[in-house]
Amino acid sequence: MSESHEHPGAVDVPEAPPTPAGSEAAEAADAADAAEAADASQEQLALDVAEFPGGIHGALEAVLMVVDEPVTAVALATALEQPVADVEAALAELEEGYVEQRRGFTLRPVGGGWRIYSRHEYAPVVERFVLDGQQARLTQASLETLAVIAYRQPVSRSRVAAVRGVNVDGVIRTLLSRGLIEERGHDEESTAILYGTTSYFLERLGLQSLDDLPALAPYLPEVDVLDEIAEGGHA
Missing domain, CATH: 1.10.10.10 (Winged helix-like DNA-binding domain superfamily/Winged helix DNA-binding domain)
Structure with a gap:
């Protein structure tokens, strides 16, 4: 009668199956697809000022119309995702265009930034509208x-x-x-x-x-x- 070397209650645990050789490549491909999708999503969020009717000039005007203090060319360039040099050139062109068109407003660099102002020739009518005829000047x-x-x-x-x-x-x-x-x-x-x-x-x-x-x-x-x-x- 042969001796048994098995331990009572022992359970055989199957070894984990070997990782397929191609699984790492598949994971890398999935990661690349996810990165590509993220890049594509980011591209969709990026601004393309060329698509606006007025281009960079119209985009700048839209921003300048809502600011309540002078804004720098760097801040405008960041908002529009455009080179600072292009923004500065467009601002100068807007300012020159307003002068040539004799508009009731103008664009001026003031206090380190840019802002749209009413032209000084129209100060009387603006003052009458804002102050309703009352003078609020410094003594x-x-x-x-x-x-x-x-x-x-x-x-x-x-x-x-x-x-x-x-x-x-x-x-x-x-x-x-x-x-x-x-x-x-x-x-x-x-x-x-x-x-x-x-x-x-x-x-x-x-x-x-x-x-x-x-x-x-x-x-x-x-x-x-x-x-x-x-x-x-x-x-």
């Missing part, structure tokens, strides 16, 4: 104070008051509330608050930068003279 005192800040910024309140010869606290508050000036830190010696103009100031005056301000600085006192005046006022 002479506000304009003078704003001019001093624009040309001498960053400048303290005491120096502005020294130039104008009057207290400017109320005017400074008005200019701050209208967003035309802002605080620019503190003077290292006196710790007085320094003020400067804002990007909104540039936008309202139609300027690209402070370098475009009219050459009025030579008519204002020099910095050392302002110091003497300010020191004399505090004596």
Whole structure:
């Protein structure tokens, strides 16, 4: 009687079938198909400005009509998925075209970006429509104070008051509330608050930068003279 070497209760587990040689290739093919499908989907989402009736010019106009502040050429190029150089050329062409067509609006580079504005020749009718005949202009005192800040910024309140010869606290508050000036830190010696103009100031005056301000600085006192005046006022 032969001895049995089998263990009671043992169960034979079949070995896993070998992986077919072509399964890896099939998986790679599936992955390639999925990537191709994703690329095709991305291509469908990409903008083709040539398909728009007005091309890149019409697409730019559509965007510029809905912005409430100047937008850079880079931002426009990103939105339209076009080279920045092409967008800048199209913007210049739009601006030139509006001038030639004598349109009631124009396109101008202001504050580092581009925005559509009504032409200044039509200011009376626009003002009448927006303000309904009411004038909302800055006072002479506000304009003078704003001019001093624009040309001498960053400048303290005491120096502005020294130039104008009057207290400017109320005017400074008005200019701050209208967003035309802002605080620019503190003077290292006196710790007085320094003020400067804002990007909104540039936008309202139609300027690209402070370098475009009219050459009025030579008519204002020099910095050392302002110091003497300010020191004399505090004596």
